[in-house]
Amino acid sequence: MTRRVLCQLDEIPDPGSRGFDFREGDSLHSVFVVRTGSEVRAYENACPHTGGPLDWVPDQFLTREKDMILCATHGALFRIEDGHCLSGPCVGEDLKALPVFIERGAVAVEF
Numbered sequence: 001m002t003r004r005v006l007c008q009l010d011e012i013p014d015p016g017s018r019g020f021d022f023r024e025g026d027s028l029h030s031v032f033v034v035r036t037g038s039e040v041r042a043y044e045n046a047c048p049h050t051g052g053p054l055d056w057v058p059d060q061f062l063t064r065e066k067d068m069i070l071c072a073t074h075g076a077l078f079r080i081e082d083g084h085c086l087s088g089p090c091v092g093e094d095l096k097a098l099p100v101f102i103e104r105g106a107v108a109v110e111f
């Protein structure tokens with residue numbers, strides 16, 4: 001497992017989301033985080049429907065109401081809490097969650 005610091009907690013809107021693309025060794029990673037208060041979840045930025053990214057606009061992964069994760073490509077809706085798809089072409093499938101750590105105000109993920 002590799003742990004990588006993404007940003008400071010206060011650099012994520014509350015509620016809100018941010019995306020991160022980075023290289024680790026030979027691999028490219030695309031992940032996003034969703035913050036609600038002191039809670040942060042992280043998922044791979046790959047929709048179970050096609051494997052493509054969820055965001056058309058950078059860092060925008062939530063619905064207008066900011067109550068669900070939205071795939072902008074075909075409108076799938078996922079629970080923020082566990083990435084489970086409740087509506088859309090991949091209903092019943094899940095985003096791939098990553099372990100999140102908040103240490104001294106910094107948000108890190110393991111992959």
Ligand code: FES
Nearest residue numbers: 047049071074076
């Ligand atoms: S790619 Fe996400 S709903 Fe189709």
